[in-house]
Amino acid sequence: MSHKILLVEDDCNIAKLIVYELKKEGFQVCHVADGKSAINKVLAEYFDLVILDLMIPKVDGAEVCKSIRTNISHRYMPVIIVSAKDDDIDKIIGLELGADDYITKPFNKRELTARVKAHLRREQLLELINGDKAYKSSDHTNNETIQVGSLVMNLNKHQAFIDNKKLQLTSKEFELLRFLALSPGQVFTRNELLENIWKTKYRDQKTVDVHIRYIRQKIADTGWDQQLIETVRGIGYRVIDDTKE
CATH class of the missing domain: 1.10.10.10 (Winged helix-like DNA-binding domain superfamily/Winged helix DNA-binding domain)
Structure with a gap:
């Protein structure tokens, strides 16, 4: 089964480019153009990863990210921010909100796809580890x-x-x-x-x-x-x- 990705982007041209690239890699992509729709989608459906613009209408991306992270069902779902805001402080704020990654526009489409795959691989590994309780270390830890x-x-x-x-x-x-x-x-x-x-x-x-x-x-x-x-x-x-x- 292919991974399901939610894209939250109000720029139609950028959205089309991202959707095309991700579908070409075999991903299922659901696109919404505003924050309110994004929150409703996340509450109603399961997604493996979210690609999120910060400057979107109705509810901004920061609030969407906070909403995702406060929902226990989606606490560990990878969130990649893709934004035109490229100041260090904006990146820091995005990461502090709970985003797993931050990519600035304009971006390399191959880099975005590579980062999506990397985060999905990490989530699969964590699921395997958590499911098998196979965290390993020295005598400082047990299974839990x-x-x-x-x-x-x-x-x-x-x-x-x-x-x-x-x-x-x-x-x-x-x-x-x-x-x-x-x-x-x-x-x-x-x-x-x-x-x-x-x-x-x-x-x-x-x-x-x-x-x-x-x-x-x-x-x-x-x-x-x-x-x-x-x-x-x-x-x-x-x-x-x-x-x-």
């Missing part, structure tokens, strides 16, 4: 839980706690923290994190820095004042066990 010092992550419930206080993480932030926590003490470069979490190395490394910064801020918001994610200058990041400091 990762614990590194004061950090506890429940993989089935997709929840993370620091010192018994819940962290309000987006799906991408959770994946990033989980990946680091599976190998406490091991340093990962930004490129390694891009390849493992975003499934691409052809992406601005600032993406990793932004997500790390938000995770740290959310940890600090709980009142926790110790270091969990350490920056290794010139290399990357690692999770440290506070009980061994």
